[in-house]
Amino acid sequence: MKSAEEIFSLLKEKYNDGVMELVKQPVDPYITCDPLLINHISLFLMTHEELLFDNLMNLSGVDDANGKSAPVNGVNTIEGGTLSVYYHLESTKFRHKIVLRVSAPRENPEVESVTLVWHSADWHEREAFDLLGIQFLNHPDLRRILMPEDWEGGYPLRKDYANPEFYRGMKVPY
Amino acid sequence: MGILDKQFDDNIIIAKVDDLFNWARLSSLWQVGFGLACCAIEMMATSASHYDFDRFGVIPRPSPRQADIIIISGTVTFKMATRIKRLYEQMPDPKYVISMGSCSNCGGPYWEHGYHVLKGIDRVIPVDVYVPGCPPRPEALLEGLLKLQEKVRNESMVKKSA
Numbered sequence: 001m002k003s004a005e006e007i008f009s010l011l012k013e014k015y016n017d018g019v020m021e022l023v024k025q026p027v028d029p030y031i032t033c034d035p036l037l038i039n040h041i042s043l044f045l046m047t048h049e050e051l052l053f054d055n056l057m058n059l060s061g062v063d064d065a066n067g068k069s070a071p072v073n074g075v076n077t078i079e080g081g082t083l084s085v086y087y088h089l090e091s092t093k094f095r096h097k098i099v100l101r102v103s104a105p106r107e108n109p110e111v112e113s114v115t116l117v118w119h120s121a122d123w124h125e126r127e128a129f130d131l132l133g134i135q136f137l138n139h140p141d142l143r144r145i146l147m148p149e150d151w152e153g154g155y156p157l158r159k160d161y162a163n164p165e166f167y168r169g170m171k172v173p174y
Numbered sequence: 175m176g177i178l179d180k181q182f183d184d185n186i187i188i189a190k191v192d193d194l195f196n197w198a199r200l201s202s203l204w205q206v207g208f209g210l211a212c213c214a215i216e217m218m219a220t221s222a223s224h225y226d227f228d229r230f231g232v233i234p235r236p237s238p239r240q241a242d243i244i245i246i247s248g249t250v251t252f253k254m255a256t257r258i259k260r261l262y263e264q265m266p267d268p269k270y271v272i273s274m275g276s277c278s279n280c281g282g283p284y285w286e287h288g289y290h291v292l293k294g295i296d297r298v299i300p301v302d303v304y305v306p307g308c309p310p311r312p313e314a315l316l317e318g319l320l321k322l323q324e325k326v327r328n329e330s331m332v333k334k335s336a
Contacts, residue, residue, distance in 0.1 A: 146290070147290065148252060148253050153289070156289040156290070161289070168252070168256065170252060170255060170297055170298065171293070171297060172252075172289075172293075173293070174280075174281060174285045174286065174293045
């Protein structure tokens with residue numbers, strides 16, 4: 001069983017550029033990583049014999065809403081800032097856990113897919129794509145998963161999301 | 175009705191066609207076997223032995239073509255709304271709709287931030303009875319059914335009741 005500091009130093013040794021910092025906090029300390037290297041980092045974490053993170057417990061997208069917000073035509077919009085993806089990992093052999101975080105610019109949120117490392121990431125990534133518009137590169141089947149396939153109202157979990165007026169002739173707002 | 179008194183054996187019953195038809199209809203309102211969310215659990219409880227929907231002639235049918243009512247029991251998403259519309263259109267006339275619970279009445283707790291929820295099934299199909307509650311207890315659904323029976327009882331072949 002390894003502590004977050006030990007896991008971080010192992011990662012830092014291997015990926016000096018791709019791993020940024022360890023954010024310490026009482027519950028779930030997390031490591032920030034490069035979104036375009038996350039697939040390599042994930043593979044390392046899963047295969048390293050002292051780490052063996054074989055279980056992706058959760059993968060979630062977050063709108064950090066840390067850009068500039070400005071009302072355009074009465075609708076609040078956010079410019080700049082980042083969208084993030086969090087990976088909650090566990091090793092079923094060593095029982096240690098770690099959280100990874102990657103942040104990508106809001107205007108072009110591209111993150112490498114980790115489906116080749118953990119197959120269970122498939123639908124989680126589709127959900128993050130569906131609701132936040134995060135583009136997972138090299139994902140085998142990046143389609144909407146919850147919203148209707150012909151939905152054109154945007155990404156509902158973004159903080160500057162505004163309801164469309166109609167969907168297929170049905171009024172959307174209350 | 176006197177049926178149990180064996181009065182049918184050598185007698186004739188005279189009734190208005192309206193009344194006879196209405197009585198037959200309201201006593202056998204077959205529902206589409208269709209549930210959506212937590213309201214569907216209450217609906218199933220209403221069908222089960224304790225509340226016994228069957229004593230009012232309500233039995234679930236697996237096909238909309240053999241059904242008289244559809245109980246919209248739960249949250250209606252936009253995706254599901256298109257399917258419900260199709261189910262409703264497949265039902266033969268006369269057909270009735272009970273909207274069960276806050277979600278299908280008006281969007282319920284999703285009224286403001288539910289980006290995927292239709293704010294009331296009456297935006298898609300006409301509703302005869304609204305049953306409030308979140309979810310409504312079986313008694314409330316039974317009350318809604320009695321209201322619907324009242325409505326059917328006052329129908330006429332010549333003019334449609336309100």
